[in-house]
Amino acid sequence: xxxxxxxxxxxxxxxxxxxxxxxxxxxxxxxxxxxxxxxxxxxxxxxxxxxxxxxxxxxxxxxxxxxxxxxxxxxxxxxxxxxxxxxxxxxxxxxxxxxxxxxxxxxxxxxxxxxxxxxxxxxxxxxxxxxxxxxxxxxxxxxxxxxxxxxxxxxxxxxxxxxxxxxxxxxxxxxxxxxxxxxxxxxxxxxxxxxxxxxxxxxxxxxxxxxxxxxxxxxxxxxxxxxxxxxxxxxxxxxxxxxxxxxxxxxxxxxxxxxxxxxxxxxxxxxxxxxxxxxxxxxxxxxxxxxxxxxxxxxxxxxxxxxxxx
Amino acid sequence: xxxxxxxxxxxxxxxxxxxxxxxxxxxxxxxxxxxxxxxxxxxxxxxxxxxxxxxxxxxxxxxxxxxxxxxxxxxxxxxxxxxxxxxxxxxxxxxxxxxxxxxxxxxxxxxxxxxxxxxxxxxxxxxxxxxxxxxxxxxxxxxxxxxxxxxxxxxxxxxxxxxxxxxxxxxxxxxxxxxxxxxxxxxxxxxxxxxxxxxxxxxxxxxxxxxxxxxxxxxxxxxxxxxxxxxxxxxxxxxxxxxxxxxxxxxxxxxxxx
Numbered sequence: 237x238x239x240x241x242x243x244x245x246x247x248x249x250x251x252x253x254x255x256x257x258x259x260x261x262x263x264x265x266x267x268x269x270x271x272x273x274x275x276x277x278x279x280x281x282x283x284x285x286x287x288x289x290x291x292x293x294x295x296x297x298x299x300x301x302x303x304x305x306x307x308x309x310x311x312x313x314x315x316x317x318x319x320x321x322x323x324x325x326x327x328x329x330x331x332x333x334x335x336x337x338x339x340x341x342x343x344x345x346x347x348x349x350x351x352x353x354x355x356x357x358x359x360x361x362x363x364x365x366x367x368x369x370x371x372x373x374x375x376x377x378x379x380x381x382x383x384x385x386x387x388x389x390x391x392x393x394x395x396x397x398x399x400x401x402x403x404x405x406x407x408x409x410x411x412x413x414x415x416x417x418x419x420x421x422x423x424x425x426x427x428x429x430x431x432x433x434x435x436x437x438x439x440x441x442x443x444x445x446x447x448x449x450x451x452x453x454x455x456x457x458x459x460x461x462x463x464x465x466x467x468x469x470x471x472x473x474x475x476x477x478x479x480x481x482x483x484x485x486x487x488x489x490x491x492x493x494x495x496x497x498x499x500x501x502x503x504x505x506x507x508x509x510x511x512x513x514x515x516x517x518x519x520x521x522x523x524x525x526x527x528x529x530x531x532x533x534x535x536x537x538x539x540x541x542x543x544x545x546x
Numbered sequence: 547x548x549x550x551x552x553x554x555x556x557x558x559x560x561x562x563x564x565x566x567x568x569x570x571x572x573x574x575x576x577x578x579x580x581x582x583x584x585x586x587x588x589x590x591x592x593x594x595x596x597x598x599x600x601x602x603x604x605x606x607x608x609x610x611x612x613x614x615x616x617x618x619x620x621x622x623x624x625x626x627x628x629x630x631x632x633x634x635x636x637x638x639x640x641x642x643x644x645x646x647x648x649x650x651x652x653x654x655x656x657x658x659x660x661x662x663x664x665x666x667x668x669x670x671x672x673x674x675x676x677x678x679x680x681x682x683x684x685x686x687x688x689x690x691x692x693x694x695x696x697x698x699x700x701x702x703x704x705x706x707x708x709x710x711x712x713x714x715x716x717x718x719x720x721x722x723x724x725x726x727x728x729x730x731x732x733x734x735x736x737x738x739x740x741x742x743x744x745x746x747x748x749x750x751x752x753x754x755x756x757x758x759x760x761x762x763x764x765x766x767x768x769x770x771x772x773x774x775x776x777x778x779x780x781x782x783x784x785x786x787x788x789x790x791x792x793x794x795x796x797x798x799x800x801x802x803x804x
Contacts, residue, residue: 287631291801306636307800313633323625327561336553337628379628 240265240314240387240418241286246295248285248442255281256442259295263387263420263435268413270433270450271422272527278442279422283319283391288312299387316385318393322376326365330356330375333364338382350378353408355401369396377405381412388412390421394428406432430523438530445534453526462499464489465515466506475509476502493518550634550642551649554616558650567608571654572661575599579665591674595666596690596764601658602697606704609651610725613705616643617712618721636800640713644792647705655698662690682766689764696777697760699784703753704728706791713798732757740772750775756784 239262248256256278263269271279284290286297288306297304302311324333334347351360354374364372373396380388388409394402402425409419409432423429436453438446446453454460461484466472472489481502482492491502499518506513558564578599582589594600620626629639666674676687684692704725711721732754742749749755750773759780762769766777773780 284627287627289627289630309631309633309635311633312631315631317631319627319631321624323620323623323628325557325560325619325623325625328557332556332560336556337632339549 238265239263240300241420242296242298243282243286244296244298246282246285246292246297248281248290248292254442256285256292259439259442259444261437261444261447263418265386265418266413266416267435268409268419268421268433269435269437270429271420271437271439272426272429272523273439273445274531277439279439280320280391281442282439283317283389283420283422287315287317287319287389289319313383314386315389316380316383316387317389317391318376318380319389319391322372322379324364324367324372324375327363329363330360330367330371330378333375334360334378334382337379343382346384347378347382350381350408353411354378354404370398370401373397374401374405377408381408385417387418387420390419390423392423393421394423394425402428426523426527438527440531440534446530450523453530454523460493461519462491462493462502463517463519464491464502464506464513467512467514471509472506472511475505475511479505481505490519547638547642547645550638551645554642554646555649558612558616558646568657571601571604571608571658574604575601575658575661575665579669583669586673591670592678592686595662595670595674595676595686596693598658598662598690598694599665601654601662602694602760605651605654605658606697606701606729607726609647609654609701609705610708610722610729611718612650613647613708614712614718614721614725616647617709618716618718621716622718637796640796640799644709647709651698651701651705655694659694692763693760696763696780699781699788700757700759702788703756703784703791706788706795707753710791710795710798713795713802728754728757743772743774747774751783753783753787756780756787759784 241263243262244260246256246259247254259278259282271282273279281290285292286299286304288304288309291306299311300314304311328336330351331347334350335343338347351357354377356371356374356378359367359371364375367375373393377390377393380390393405397405406428409421413419419432421429421433430450433450436446436448436450437444438448464472466489469489473483476489476491477483479501481498482494484490484492491498493499499516503513503516575598578589578594582591582594582599620629630636634642663676666676674686676690677685679685682689707728708721708725711724712718715721735754736758739749739752739754743755755773755775758769758773759777762773762775762777762780770776775783
């Protein structure tokens with residue numbers, strides 16, 4: 237599959253401060269990609285540079301093969317974005333905003349569809365100066381989607397949204413992806429990102445430290461576990477420990493699944509010990525802990541490299 | 547480009563201040579026309595007609611504010627990013643704002659000229675003929691048009707400077723302040739300016755002198771001697787300064803991080 241966005245050797249400085257170091261990555265068409273990293277890692281800077289808002293020292297940014305620079309924006313006709321806070325004119329209504337930024341034919345039908353999908357009908361004709369944070373956020377997302385973009389860049393899109401709105405947004409993103417759109421999403425709500433993103437770009441201190449898929453990251457960190465409830469949890473723990481299964485520190489019975497055979501072996505061991513199994517569930521890995529682990533390992537490696545260099 | 551200009555005009559038409567200020571302008575014109583009708587010796591009808599019933603200073607103040615805010619509101623509301631990360635280049639975005647302000651300033655001049663003609667017809671039908679001689683071979687009507695055209699050019703010197711400052715500071719207070727000071731400053735320093743020009747002829751080519759272009763059109767004989775300039779030289783100088791200020795603003799806008 238071809239890439240919709242290609243960033244190669246991107247370097248960006250603010251004065252003497254070098255904030256992006258040889259950032260390179262490609263995003264495949266139709267994928268949902270999470271851009272994650274700690275505060276100040278450079279997520280918003282990457283997004284703003286890709287959108288032609290920042291000058292950069294070196295590197296290339298291409299959207300569907302077309303170069304983007306602060307002075308060359310033609311390729312951005314395929315891009316919709318919400319970066320940092322939504323920019324809203326308080327003297328316009330939400331509808332005015334969508335009408336203002338919508339291009340092309342059938343725009344009214346499309347505007348109405350987005351409004352309905354994000355449940356904005358009740359206030360869309362009101363002036364935005366009275367909007368709550370969540371209402372403004374939804375309008376910002378609607379503006380990002382209004383021109384049928386092929387690539388959508390969303391920076392913290394869940395900010396200020398209630399659980400119902402987060403679900404609406406999730407459904408909307410999935411539905412847009414099914415129609416061929418590609419999403420690059422930066423979010424600190426990792427549980428939500430875990431449910432959405434297929435691919436991940438992990439950034440720290442202005443460097444891409446890992447480009448991976450969600451599945452591979454969770455699997456590589458060995459965080460898939462099996463949670464059990466039995467008629468005698470204390471004895472079950474002892475039996476499993478004796479059988480050399482790796483247990484987590486959780487006071488409940490949580491066994492680390494090292495491979496696909498772990499589950500049947502655990503069940504067989506407990507049955508052979510005459511322990512009744514009341515419930516069993518497989519817990520997927522957790523993006524938060526996996527991410528922290530990647531960042532920790534990366535910093536250790538960096539420290540070692542610096543020590544070696546000295 | 548036309549799409550961008552339409553978008554800028556759409557924003558202007560949705561602002562309450564656009565319509566309120568239009569009514570205020572018409573109100574001011576009515577007020578001065580009535581005063582001219584009641585006190586014709588103090589508010590001379592021909593002069594008041596030529597001054598569009600005091601509409602020009604109001605238009606200048608309002609256009610300074612509108613020009614500053616068409617740039618700075620984008621920073622204030624955080625909408626600049628949204629405006630920029632589309633298929634249009636930065637240059638196109640800024641030029642669309644210039645064009646929107648050009649259309650807007652023409653709107654004010656057309657409205658005020660229309661209201662002026664209406665007021666003349668309503669209140670001065672028998673006492674003021676627009677075809678009467680105003681000196682220097684002009685009629686009251688042609689003199690009024692010439693002054694309006696010159697003040698439009700002078701207004702654009704101020705507006706181009708306001709565009710530049712709004713781009714540099716992203717703050718309307720600084721841009722509006724300098725614009726208003728520039729407008730008043732010209733009249734305050736006219737005497738000093740003429741002394742300088744009499745001493746050094748090249749000093750006439752400064753932007754403050756160009757601001758006296760409408761005065762030149764009102765009293766050509768007097769100002770030609772005072773400033774050592776012809777009206778065409780003032781027009782040329784004004785256009786050059788407008789181009790300089792706009793291009794400086796263009797460069798600032800295209801180079802900055804948003």
